[in-house]
Amino acid sequence: MEQKLRMTCFVANEHEAVENTFFAVKKLPKKVKPESTSALKYIAKYCDSPIVLFSQKPEYLRFSEDSAKRLEDLFVSSKALIAYSDYSDEHEDGSITSHPLIDYSSGSVSDSFEFGKAIIVSVDAIKKFVSESNKSYSFAGVYAFRLWASRKGKILHIAENLYTAVQEDKRKSGQKQFDYLNPQLHRRQKEMEAAFTEYLKDINAYISPAQIKPVDFSKDGGFKYEASVVIPVRNRVRTVADAVNSALSQKANFDFNVIVVDNHSTDGTTETLEKLAKENPRVVHIIPERKDLGIGGCWQLAADDERCGRFAVQLDSDDIYSDNNTLSKIVSRFHRTHAAMVIGSYRLVNFELNTLPPGVIDHKEWTSANGRNNALRINGLGAPRAFYTPMLREIRFPNTSYGEDYALGLAFSREHYLSRIYDVLYLCRRWEDNSDAALSQEKINKNNAYKDSLRAAEIEARKKINAK
Incomplete structure (x- = not known):
């Protein structure tokens, strides 16, 4: 590949690295939380490419030349606003396991929806969102953006393992499932609720x-x-x-x-x-x-x-x-x-x-x-x-x-x-x-897809109530 790809990767400041020689990698300033509205504004201002690969996670990521190009090509051809792919986990013993994800749907509204370790995003979409939004979130900025993007265009799941992540969180699924209830994250939860409530109002599914x-x-x-x-x-x-x-x-x-x-x-x-x-x-x-x-x-x-x-x-x-x-x-x-x-x-x-x-x-x-x-x-x-x-x-x-x-x-x-x-x-x-x-990734995916289907049906039911 003679030239770098058209995408630029932005990572959290504490991020170890993204291993590649095919696209530029930039770090957010230390004072900018990677999930915040400020992170999106920073990317909108300083990204000089039309596509951004954005990683909020601290894991070490490894891309091959082919997989990086494949990710970019599929994103561009799909005309999606956001895309994410399956990936591989590298464990402490050096073994590699596949980490499949599920498709995004109208019921994929949980802020814990799993996009993997990185998403690829249209910079024009980010610029449009930050220009339209009058909210500033410390924790729910990216969440509010993807809810907005789901109304404005496509969120694409690429069912291919396009990168490898060195696994950092080694807890079992039964331990991770309660992370969102940590009392120290109360402010984060309130922000997520506020962003989601605005989304429900925008799609006419809010119940007063x-x-x-x-x-x-x-x-x-x-x-x-x-x-x-x-x-x-x-x-x-x-x-x-x-x-x-x-x-x-x-x-x-x-x-x-x-x-x-x-x-x-x-x-x-x-x-x-x-x-x-x-x-x-x-x-x-x-x-x-x-x-x-x-x-x-x-x-x-x-x-x-x-x-x-x-x-x-x-x-x-x-x-x-x-x-x-x-x-x-x-x-x-x-x-x-x-x-x-x-x-x-x-x-x-x-x-x-x-x-x-x-x-x-x-x-x-x-x-x-x-x-x-x-x-x-x-x-x-x-x-x-x-x-x-x-x-x-x-x-x-x-x-x-x-x-x-x-x-x-x-x-x-x-x-x-x-x-x-x-x-x-x-x-x-x-x-x-x-x-x-402790559940397998396949079982976790099946459970999450089922709950997303419940949410999708319920959102439609509430829209019908409000349409009367």
């Missing part, structure tokens, strides 16, 4: 506080039980008795039961539950006729059962409530707020109940005024989750084993109030067999 419909519990015809603790389970003989006994130990001035949906366990869980059901008539042990149910399908089976109470309250088979007042607190909150869904806070612990980082997960980024909008941006709603059963029977769970609760939360929040309890109600146990402690 005035659009909330309180739930009238007096019209449901009455229930034998005020509440049911619902425990879906498969092969948790080590923990399920703890969960059931935690539910049975709840103190309440109302009748409640415990519905356990045993999804064809083979490890002794079924026998444990049969014994518990014989010892206590409040334990309802259900084995589905179907063998294709996910967690959502098991939840729906419990909600549709005539023995299900007015409020269906979550307890996973690995976990326990923090004390014997959890159920009363949740039911009281329903009646006080007329919410369709109540969500508590939980503490991450190991099997010996010792606290694990980051500790308490309370989702204090949620606000009564804007939580229903911000729910589309964040990756989860928290636990324990409790639902008004008549609405579960109407809206219904998707038959999945990931994101089923998030799907319900988005649908419920479209028109109804979601109430939060910031006290720790729940101990979420992480242990060696826990299913979400």
Whole structure:
């Protein structure tokens, strides 16, 4: 290649390097945060090429001559405003693994959407954005720009490994998933929420506080039980008795039961539950006729059962409530707020109940005024989750084993109030067999794509409400 490519690479000041001889590499000034509006303004002013390769991450990146040209050529021919590609991870032992990413869609609105270690961007698009925007963000500048770009043009995913990144963050996926809840990042979260709220208003998908419909519990015809603790389970003989006994130990001035949906366990869980059901008539042990149910399908089976109470309250088979007042607190909150869904806070612990980082997960980024909008941006709603059963029977769970609760939360929040309890109600146990402690990249991609599809559908539903 006789001449350098048309793109210039801008990196954070602390960035180690981008290895190549095919395009210029420049560092942002130390005082300029790479995710800020100021970074975009700096690039718009000082970039002397039509295309910028922008890296906000501190990893060492390596491009070949062919891959750099391929990246630029595909970007130019697509006429996209932003593009990103799959890449390869280089590990400490020198091994290389592929790091595939997912396509960008109308539901890819989470600020944690994974673009990889670098994006390629039209400098004209950056200049247009900074000239139009009257906002200045320290943390949400690039996020606001890509939301803007998604309305103005194409965001292209190139499904080819076009560079290698020396892996810096070696934590498992189960540790990374809570980064956005770090209380030290509160200002960042508020900026992301502000940028996203403006985007929802721009696309006519914003739901105002005035659009909330309180739930009238007096019209449901009455229930034998005020509440049911619902425990879906498969092969948790080590923990399920703890969960059931935690539910049975709840103190309440109302009748409640415990519905356990045993999804064809083979490890002794079924026998444990049969014994518990014989010892206590409040334990309802259900084995589905179907063998294709996910967690959502098991939840729906419990909600549709005539023995299900007015409020269906979550307890996973690995976990326990923090004390014997959890159920009363949740039911009281329903009646006080007329919410369709109540969500508590939980503490991450190991099997010996010792606290694990980051500790308490309370989702204090949620606000009564804007939580229903911000729910589309964040990756989860928290636990324990409790639902008004008549609405579960109407809206219904998707038959999945990931994101089923998030799907319900988005649908419920479209028109109804979601109430939060910031006290720790729940101990979420992480242990060696826990299913979400560490996931493959392919599984992470599948989960993220599914949540993006939920967000896309919900955004369209809210647009239709506002169009009436």
